[in-house]
Amino acid sequence: MSVEKQIVFTDAGKELEILLKNEDAVVITDVNVKKLYRDKLFGNARVITLAGGERCKNLRTIDKIYSELIRFGCDRKSVIVAVGGGVVCDTAGFAAATFKRGTGLVLVPTTLLAQADAAIGGKNGVNVMRFKNLAGTFRQPDRIIIDTAFLRTLDEKNFNNGTAEIIKTAAIYDSAFFGRLENKILSEMPENKLKAVIKKTVSIKNSIVKDDFEEKGLRKILNFGHTIGHALELNLRYLRHGEAVSVGMAAACAMSQRLTGLSEKDAQRLIDLLKLNRLPVRISKLVSTQKLLGSIVQDKKKSGGSVDLILLKNIGYPAIRKTALNDIEGFINDIR
Numbered sequence: 001m002s003v004e005k006q007i008v009f010t011d012a013g014k015e016l017e018i019l020l021k022n023e024d025a026v027v028i029t030d031v032n033v034k035k036l037y038r039d040k041l042f043g044n045a046r047v048i049t050l051a052g053g054e055r056c057k058n059l060r061t062i063d064k065i066y067s068e069l070i071r072f073g074c075d076r077k078s079v080i081v082a083v084g085g086g087v088v089c090d091t092a093g094f095a096a097a098t099f100k101r102g103t104g105l106v107l108v109p110t111t112l113l114a115q116a117d118a119a120i121g122g123k124n125g126v127n128v129m130r131f132k133n134l135a136g137t138f139r140q141p142d143r144i145i146i147d148t149a150f151l152r153t154l155d156e157k158n159f160n161n162g163t164a165e166i167i168k169t170a171a172i173y174d175s176a177f178f179g180r181l182e183n184k185i186l187s188e189m190p191e192n193k194l195k196a197v198i199k200k201t202v203s204i205k206n207s208i209v210k211d212d213f214e215e216k217g218l219r220k221i222l223n224f225g226h227t228i229g230h231a232l233e234l235n236l237r238y239l240r241h242g243e244a245v246s247v248g249m250a251a252a253c254a255m256s257q258r259l260t261g262l263s264e265k266d267a268q269r270l271i272d273l274l275k276l277n278r279l280p281v282r283i284s285k286l287v288s289t290q291k292l293l294g295s296i297v298q299d300k301k302k303s304g305g306s307v308d309l310i311l312l313k314n315i316g317y318p319a320i321r322k323t324a325l326n327d328i329e330g331f332i333n334d335i336r
């Protein structure tokens with residue numbers, strides 16, 4: 001079945017009712033989502049509950065999941081149903097890909113970031129020591145159920161967090177879509193319009209992933225804003241993933257103006273849209289340039305040398321440039 005056909009925009013309650021009745025299923029969720037949705041959506045199911053948040057996306061949690069799956073008598077025919085944000089989808093996805101070399105997997109993303117990005121594309125990962133997503137697999141889920149009703153309970157910070165990845169996807173791939181987002185505050189959009197925006201973002205990500213599932217080339221453009229974004233996330237724990245990527249995109253704009261000829265006007269359009277959606281675009285003075293450079297090296301899991309930066313030539317047109325770490329130092333100072 002094509003990847004597009006595995007993604008449905010529908011009422012998660014109805015889908016889960018059928019799924020949890022008929023399958024040898026286990027729900028993986030986090031404490032917050034469980035509190036909000038257990039009674040309504042998976043009251044009678046077997047549930048594994050994660051503490052939630054980036055700090056639980058690690059191998060200790062995977063170990064705990066394996067123990068619970070063994071206790072439930074699960075095997076390769078079992079289906080893991082992840083109900084939660086990007087952390088739950090990534091962690092459950094990794095567990096489903098590796099437990100007994102693979103169980104079934106259904107993702108029910110409940111944050112904007114997970115619906116528009118993290119649940120899409122079949123990549124999962126958990127953090128190891130201070131390395132973000134160091135262990136992971138490429139593995140498409142069997143089904144992704146997207147229900148925008150979940151977003152009604154999301155707080156503003158977590159909502160805007162997802163907006164950053166939507167703006168990123170438009171900026172790297174589709175100037176017309178970016179144009180439609182301009183001057184709009186996504187958190188104030190009516191639900192039907194927001195659903196159309198998520199659908200568009202999902203279809204862009206799918207077309208990028210289709211041609212490069214294992215991220216050997218084109219798929220790397222989805223990491224726009226992530227080089228500095230991940231370094232900030234490692235150093236400033238209060239920053240959400242999308243907020244860090246937002247600052248990273250602002251930094252990438254400054255670099256693009258020097259390295260790939262991005263016009264000042266296009267750079268400003270992107271920064272204006274991020275700011276309008278209450279996303280940060282400046283690097284906090286709380287973290288030194290040296291610390292950030294150290295984290296970039298650490299994040300890329302290699303020492304010294306250069307990194308592949310994802311930059312823009314124009315809105316909608318990305319470029320990948322190998323850049324020496326020494327050169328990145330100056331750019332970081334530009335956006336303080």
Ligand SMILES: NC(=O)c1ccc[n+]([C@@H]2O[C@H](COP(=O)([O-])OP(=O)(O)OC[C@H]3O[C@@H](n4cnc5c(N)ncnc54)[C@H](O)[C@@H]3O)[C@@H](O)[C@H]2O)c1
Pocket residue numbers: 030031032033036052053054057084085086087088090110111112113114117118119120121123124125150151152153154155158161240241242
């Ligand atoms: N695999 C990928 O391709 C990919 C892509 C982008 C991001 N990610 C990963 O996604 C993670 C971030 O995901 P996230 O921002 O969704 O974080 P998250 O999963 O931590 O969710 C954010 C918070 O919202 C709560 N929450 C979830 N759904 C809710 C709802 N409907 N109502 C109220 N609260 C709700 C959660 O309990 C949590 O406290 C990062 O680890 C990042 O690396 C993965």
